[in-house]
Amino acid sequence: MRALVFHGPWKMAVEERPEPAPGADDALLEIIATGICGSDLHGYTGETGRRHPGQVMGHETVGRVLEDRTGTHRTGSVVTVNPVLGCGGCPACTVGMPQRCPDRRVIGVQPDLSAAFAERMVAPARNVVPLPAGTPTDIGSLIEPLAVGYHAVLRGQLTDDDLIYIIGGGPIGQAAAIAARRIGNTTIVVAELDLARRRLLTRLGFTAVDPMNLTADDISAALGGRPTLVVDAVGDSATLQVALDFSAPAARVVLVGMGAPRVAVGAYALSTGERSILGSFSYDEAAFRDTAQWAGDHAAELEPMIEARIGLGEAPDAFRALAEGRLAASKVLVYPSLERTSR
Numbered sequence: 001m002r003a004l005v006f007h008g009p010w011k012m013a014v015e016e017r018p019e020p021a022p023g024a025d026d027a028l029l030e031i032i033a034t035g036i037c038g039s040d041l042h043g044y045t046g047e048t049g050r051r052h053p054g055q056v057m058g059h060e061t062v063g064r065v066l067e068d069r070t071g072t073h074r075t076g077s078v079v080t081v082n083p084v085l086g087c088g089g090c091p092a093c094t095v096g097m098p099q100r101c102p103d104r105r106v107i108g109v110q111p112d113l114s115a116a117f118a119e120r121m122v123a124p125a126r127n128v129v130p131l132p133a134g135t136p137t138d139i140g141s142l143i144e145p146l147a148v149g150y151h152a153v154l155r156g157q158l159t160d161d162d163l164i165y166i167i168g169g170g171p172i173g174q175a176a177a178i179a180a181r182r183i184g185n186t187t188i189v190v191a192e193l194d195l196a197r198r199r200l201l202t203r204l205g206f207t208a209v210d211p212m213n214l215t216a217d218d219i220s221a222a223l224g225g226r227p228t229l230v231v232d233a234v235g236d237s238a239t240l241q242v243a244l245d246f247s248a249p250a251a252r253v254v255l256v257g258m259g260a261p262r263v264a265v266g267a268y269a270l271s272t273g274e275r276s277i278l279g280s281f282s283y284d285e286a287a288f289r290d291t292a293q294w295a296g297d298h299a300a301e302l303e304p305m306i307e308a309r310i311g312l313g314e315a316p317d318a319f320r321a322l323a324e325g326r327l328a329a330s331k332v333l334v335y336p337s338l339e340r341t342s343r
């Protein structure tokens with residue numbers, strides 16, 4: 001089969017790879033579409049070292065079941081995949097929170113796992129999540145990033161009364177805003193540097209502001225008070241400091257952005273303001289499944305998140321363009337079969 005293979009910083013090629021072979025607990029999927037994630041791009045440029053030469057990436061995917069060795073999923077059904085694989089036996093895994101498993105592995109990150117920038121992949125059947133009947137298939141590739149945003153606002157214990165400030169309007173900031181609205185709170189302002197992304201946020205129905213020269217008073221005026229919940233979807237010292245400085249006393253600040261491996265912030269904004277910083281990583285099993293269910297009924301609302309659809313052969317150039325900062329407003333989806341029909 002054909003797959004997109006990472007060969008070290010800035011090197012990517014479409015190549016023949018052996019067919020993935022499902023084990024006794026696995027399903028074999030034909031990939032319909034896979035989204036390019038910011039973390040794939042950082043791996044591609046070598047910044048994070050979280051991708052390995054010779055590996056296939058891809059963890060935001062939708063596909064069709066070709067075979068399920070466990071008999072759980074019907075052949076032909078359209079599914080997405082929760083890419084977070086826990087050990088299955090630790091306290092975190094036992095309660096459906098494999099994102100906290102000390103031995104967790106992630107499809108598209110660990111090089112020895114079959115992943116989704118390919119014509120076919122295998123995944124444990126328990127990580128395969130069916131889309132509700134009638135869901136437009138493309139939407140399946142958005143479930144993963146949408147679940148990241150959903151988990152982030154749940155970590156922040158979002159309530160109806162919260163005044164929400166989201167820093168960073170990339171796919172994860174967009175997903176957090178969509179999740180807050182999904183839970184029923186629409187008092188949201190998103191700060192985003194890029195104009196095209198602010199326009200997209202507006203199309204998605206959110207108030208988007210330019211963070212340059214923005215003051216705490218500007219945000220308070222827009223929200224009707226100081227933010228009580230901040231989602232930092234950038235994640236460096238500067239944005240985390242803004243989150244603390246702009247927010248109300250006792251605010252919760254969710255750190256989901258991973259823009260820097262270390263951050264330094266003023267301690268007194270935390271202590272004297274009694275604010276909390278809550279880490280958020282991926283999602284638990286329930287948040288992923290609930291998001292797949294929810295998205296099925298909200299496809300029209302989500303469609304603007306899909307920026308472009310490309311074939312596998314166009315993917316190496318797309319990775320380069322995206323990594324060079326020719327930013328897409330949201331998701332670029334890679335279709336292995338689009339390539340086959342267009343040649």
Ligand SMILES: NC(=O)c1ccc[n+]([C@@H]2O[C@H](COP(=O)([O-])OP(=O)(O)OC[C@H]3O[C@@H](n4cnc5c(N)ncnc54)[C@H](O)[C@@H]3O)[C@@H](O)[C@H]2O)c1
Binds near residue numbers: 256283
């Ligand atoms: N914790 C998790 O589970 C998890 C999962 C996925 C992604 N992430 C991380 O979340 C972050 C966001 O992901 P993404 O895919 O949206 O990335 P992205 O790079 O596409 O988006 C980040 C956005 O933030 C904007 N930005 C940068 N600095 C800003 C500032 N000071 N104020 C306002 N906006 C600013 C950029 O213009 C960009 O649009 C990344 O660091 C990513 O690694 C974390």
Ligand SMILES: [Zn+2]
Binds near residue numbers: 037038039059060144
């Ligand atoms: Zn991702």
Ligand SMILES: [Zn+2]
Binds near residue numbers: 086087089093098104
């Ligand atoms: Zn575990």
